[in-house]
Amino acid sequence: MTPSPITELAPAKVNLTLRVGAARPDGYHPLDSLVVFADWGDTVEVRPGPGLLLTMSGEASRALPPDGNNLVLQAARALQVAAGIDEGAMIRLDKQIPVEAGLGGGSADAAATLRALNRLWGLDWTLDRLAEIGLRLGADVPACLYARPLRMRGIGEWIDILPAFDAFDAVLLNPGVAVPTGPIFKAFDAADPAPLAEADPMGEDRLAWLRGERNDLEAPAVAHHPEIAGTLDWLRGQTGVALARMSGSGASCFALCADRASAERVADAYDGFARAVCLTGAVR
Known part of the structure; x- marks a missing residue:
């Protein structure tokens, strides 16, 4: 009898804010970002297997x-090495998050794989311990392992969980262009950015605080891909939208909406990739 698979959601990551400082001597950029996760994303399933085998489904795959x-x-290989084991797994990735979209899809997939294999192989490692492995895979992987509202600083390794962060009804839009992260940071560096200035503490009025924040990668991304500006302008003209901004290094944008009905109405009206979501945290 084939055992039931272990399934983990790899939720889309949304940078509600993103401050970025001048690159450090090692080339990494310090950042300060308020990150939340959608109740929608990719799915990773794992079963026992003699080796590591990956199959994929979904248009984005x-x-x-x-x-x-x-x-x-x-x-998967990093966890094998860290645990000193040679266990295998049959891994299936159902890919729904667009690639190179600023929604952390690859990092979310890696994080979900670590969580799933941690269960499959009976390691019982904490998320903190898995995050040490995740950071070697990418700066966003530790945040995606927790997949809860959090503030991310350093190069992604300093994480403060925000336990009392209520959900936002929102819509995620993608203008249909892939935006590799490297060129956006190169354009950001060319503007001779200042050292990182971290955000002020968030007060009780979250929306007012968010409106006073920014995404420092939005301007260089828009300069390379004017479709992003068109998407933001369209979002800001929709009824029920309280705030619209680009996520990550683009091209995806989000809009915080008055309620679920507003988010669904905006998603239905957009001529392209759009998803009405709840933004908070999907992994408990």
């Missing part, structure tokens, strides 16, 4: 490498 460069396989 066509843009992913099937070989060892895939972050899912990298995460």
Whole structure:
């Protein structure tokens, strides 16, 4: 009898705010970001297997490498090495988050793989311990392991969980352009950015605080991909939208809406990729 798979959601990551400072001597950029997660994303399933085998489904999976460069396989191998085991797994990734979209899809997939294999292999490691492995895979992986509202600083390794952060009804839009992170940071660096100035503490009025914040990568991303500006302008003109901003390094944008009905109405009206979501945290 084939055992039931262990399933983990890899929720889309949304940077509600993103302050970025000038690059450090090692090339990494310090940041300060308020991060939340959608109740929608990719799915990772794992079963026992003699080796590591990855299969993929979903339209977005066509843009992913099937070989060892895939972050899912990298995460699985990194956990094998860290745990000193040679256990295998059959891994299936259902890919719904667009690739190179500013929604942390690859990092979310790697994090979900670590959580799933931690259960499959009976390691019983804490998320903190898994995060040490995740940071070697990518700066966003530790945050995606927790998948709860959090403030991310350093290069992604300093994480403060925000336990009392209520949900936002929102819509996620993508203008249909892939935006690799590297060129956006290169353009950001070319503008001679200042050292990182961290955000002030968030007060009781979260929306007012968010409106006073920004995404420092939005301007260089828009300069390279004017479709992002068009998407933001369209969002800001919709009824029920309280705040619209780009997420991560783009091209996806989010809008915080008055309620679920408003989010669904905006998503239905957009001529392109759109999802009405709840933004808070999907993994408990």
